Amino acid sequence: MKNSTSLIYNFFLIIGDFVALLAAFTGAYILRVSINHQQIVNHIHAKTYLGVFLVLLPFWLLIFALLGLYDSNIYERRFSEIARLFIGSFIGMLFVVFWNYLSVNPILPSKLVPIYGFLLSFLLLILMRTFSRIMREILFRFNRGLTNILIIGSTNVTSELIRSLKDSKKSGYRIIGIVSSEEIASKFNGIKNFDSFDSAIKSLNVKKISNIIQTELYKNEDKNRDILEFAQTKHIGYRFVPGNDELFVGNINVELFRSSIPVIAVHQTALFGWGRILKRAFDLILGLTLLIVALPFMLIIAIITKLTSRGPIFFRQIRLTRYDQKFQVYKFRTLNQKYSGLSPEQAFTKMGHPEYIEDYRSNGDKIENDPRITAFGRLLRRTSLDELPQLINVVKGDLSLVGPRALVPEELAIYKKRHTILSVKSGLTGLAQVSGRRDIDFEERRKLDVYYVQNWSFWYDIVILFKTIRTVIYGSGD
Numbered sequence: 001m002k003n004s005t006s007l008i009y010n011f012f013l014i015i016g017d018f019v020a021l022l023a024a025f026t027g028a029y030i031l032r033v034s035i036n037h038q039q040i041v042n043h044i045h046a047k048t049y050l051g052v053f054l055v056l057l058p059f060w061l062l063i064f065a066l067l068g069l070y071d072s073n074i075y076e077r078r079f080s081e082i083a084r085l086f087i088g089s090f091i092g093m094l095f096v097v098f099w100n101y102l103s104v105n106p107i108l109p110s111k112l113v114p115i116y117g118f119l120l121s122f123l124l125l126i127l128m129r130t131f132s133r134i135m136r137e138i139l140f141r142f143n144r145g146l147t148n149i150l151i152i153g154s155t156n157v158t159s160e161l162i163r164s165l166k167d168s169k170k171s172g173y174r175i176i177g178i179v180s181s182e183e184i185a186s187k188f189n190g191i192k193n194f195d196s197f198d199s200a201i202k203s204l205n206v207k208k209i210s211n212i213i214q215t216e217l218y219k220n221e222d223k224n225r226d227i228l229e230f231a232q233t234k235h236i237g238y239r240f241v242p243g244n245d246e247l248f249v250g251n252i253n254v255e256l257f258r259s260s261i262p263v264i265a266v267h268q269t270a271l272f273g274w275g276r277i278l279k280r281a282f283d284l285i286l287g288l289t290l291l292i293v294a295l296p297f298m299l300i301i302a303i304i305t306k307l308t309s310r311g312p313i314f315f316r317q318i319r320l321t322r323y324d325q326k327f328q329v330y331k332f333r334t335l336n337q338k339y340s341g342l343s344p345e346q347a348f349t350k351m352g353h354p355e356y357i358e359d360y361r362s363n364g365d366k367i368e369n370d371p372r373i374t375a376f377g378r379l380l381r382r383t384s385l386d387e388l389p390q391l392i393n394v395v396k397g398d399l400s401l402v403g404p405r406a407l408v409p410e411e412l413a414i415y416k417k418r419h420t421i422l423s424v425k426s427g428l429t430g431l432a433q434v435s436g437r438r439d440i441d442f443e444e445r446r447k448l449d450v451y452y453v454q455n456w457s458f459w460y461d462i463v464i465l466f467k468t469i470r471t472v473i474y475g476s477g478d
Contacts, residue, residue, distance in 0.1 A: 008145070009136060010070045016132055017064060018057055020124035021092070025053050028116035044107065052107045056099060060092040075133075079463045085125045093118040136172075146174040148208050152197060152227065153215030154181040157241050161215060162188055173211075177204055197227055211237040269423045271456040278458060283401050287394035294388050301332055301385060308376045311337030314389060319406040321426040327398040329406055330389035334377025343410070347372050361442070384472050390428050402461040403427025404449035411442075421449045424456065434467035 029049055067084045068074055074081050093114050100108045108114060139145045146168050151161060158180055165173045166188065177192040178185065179200050185193035194200035201209075212231050217240075218224050231238035271279065302313045315333040318326050333340055339347040348356040351371060360367050373381065380386035393399040399406060406426035412418045431452040432445035452460070 009075075009132070010072075012132060013070060013129065014061060016128040017061060017069075017125060020128040021057055021060055021121050022050075022053065024121035024124050025113075025117040026050065027120050028113045031116050049107065053096075056096060059095065060088075063091050063095070064088045079466070080459050081129065082126060083459055083462065085129070086122055089118055089122040089125065092121070137169075140172050141169045143168070143174075146172060147210045148174050148176045149211040149213055150177050150179070150200060150204070150209050151175060151213050151215065152179040152200075153213075153241070154184055155216045158215045159184055159187060161213065161241065162191070166191070176208065197223070197230075201230065206234055206236075209234070209236050211239065213239045213241065215241045269420075269453045269456060271424050271453070275456065275458065279400060279461070280397070282458075282461070283394055283397075287391055287401060291391040291395055294391060297385070298388050301380065301388070304376055305332055309333075309336065309374045311340060315340060315386075317341070317408060319426065320409055320412055320422060321398055321406060322422060322424055324422055326409065327393065329398070330392050332380055332386040332389060334374060334380050334386050335372045336374055339372040343408075344372075387428060394428055398425075400425040400427045402429055402452075402464045404430055404452060405432055405445065415446050417446070417450050420453055421446065424453050429464060429468040431464060434464055434471050 029046060064070065064084075067088050069081065069084050069088060074084070096108070096117070097114050100106055100114075136145065149165070151158060158178070162175060162178065162184075165171045165175055168174045175191050177194060177200050178188075179194045179197050182193070185191070192203070194203065212227065214224075214227060228238060230236070305313050312333060315331045315335070316328050317331075319329045321327055335347075339350065342350065344360050345354075345357050348354055348360070353371070356367060356371075377386070390399060394401055403424055403426050404421045412421070415421070430449065432448040435448055452464075
């Protein structure tokens with residue numbers, strides 16, 4: 001690809017990481033040797049110490065590269081970047097300790113130096129990369145470092161893509177032209193529209209095109225071939241957005257079928273094989289730990305629930321999880337006993353207010369001051385403490401800590417993509433719950449569930465868990 005913006009940014013990331021690591025271990029030396037006057041094991045001169053680290057740091061940067069910290073797809077994945085920096089810093093520290101062990105002459109004056117270096121390196125790396133991002137965004141505002149793209153296609157995805165990229169100060173992309181229908185072009189004033197690819201390349205300065213994004217395939221295969229060959233001969237980046245946006249999601253493998261025919265294998269979810277084993281082990285260990293910690297609080301909540309309202313302490317209901325399996329979910333009862341176990345429609349009808357049904361469904365399955373909920377139940381729901389008994393479901397294996405929302409069979413039966421959602425275990429928390437769950441409707445929440453299923457990763461689970469903690473603390477639960 002002719003555009004060197006990503007290359008330049010990567011270069012500065014490498015330089016920044018190098019400076020941060022060198023500063024971290026310089027600081028570690030000063031903290032242990034110069035400031036802390038306790039006796040040290042090995043008396044190593046500062047110049048010798050720094051000289052050795054100047055040799056070791058390129059290997060540390062290689063570790064970062066192997067972890068994908070210089071890939072362009074890491075730019076917008078802040079949490080994933082931080083997690084990988086932590087792992088890279090830890091592996092780098094182990095590398096230094098191992099080198100010190102193998103070296104004839106020790107390179108570390110004290111055992112505390114690598115620990116100080118690890119902590120300082122992780123902190124300084126985050127600060128340096130944050131600074132790099134800020135500088136990159138500032139350059140975008142001055143139209144510097146933008147990637148020029150030509151978009152080809154007339155599908156709904158085309159409009160969505162243009163809409164997401166048109167603000168170059170935020171996206172880092174500059175749309176220099178589109179080859180699309182007049183209907184789509186009329187929605188975006190100020191962007192040049194061409195009726196054919198040939199007219200676009202004749203009018204535009206080809207040298208300024210960095211990327212071509214095609215959002216649909218023409219019936220005439222020669223047209224598609226011409227676009228791809230043009231991009232390759234002119235060394236322009238080429239991307240294709242499939243018309244079936246559900247096909248190329250989840251886990252994709254390109255393999256040789258019958259040893260000679262290349263095929264693309266599309267799995268319904270990225271969660272299979274080792275991922276399922278890792279996820280279950282994580283659920284069992286963390287779920288059991290959380291359950292033990294939560295038991296005293298659960299006992300207090302159970303007593304208060306029993307004292308403040310008539311009825312059972314726990315609410316039990318049949319829900320769906322992976323492969324359409326039914327299980328009994330456990331929650332603290334938050335509804336008045338006479339409405340417990342009824343659907344919202346049945347409950348509102350029973351209380352003589354069927355008009356609440358439409359408001360409830362249209363408002364994201366909630367209404368202000370829901371009359372079905374007890375006073376203590378409101379507190380439990382606001383703090384999400386009513387969900388604590390579901391840790392029992394997690395330990396049993398009915399639920400995962402993170403996954404699509406566990407719904408009753410009747411609710412999920414109306415959703416056409418239920419088979420995708422039910423290809424993984426339902427979760428105690430999920431993407432929908434941490435994505436403004438009070439403000440999105442049923443359909444949008446199920447789309448988030450589908451996205452999670454098709455794009456699962458272990459790091460994604462960690463991100464959602466941390467966001468769940470933030471959501472609970474700020475009281476944005478439902």
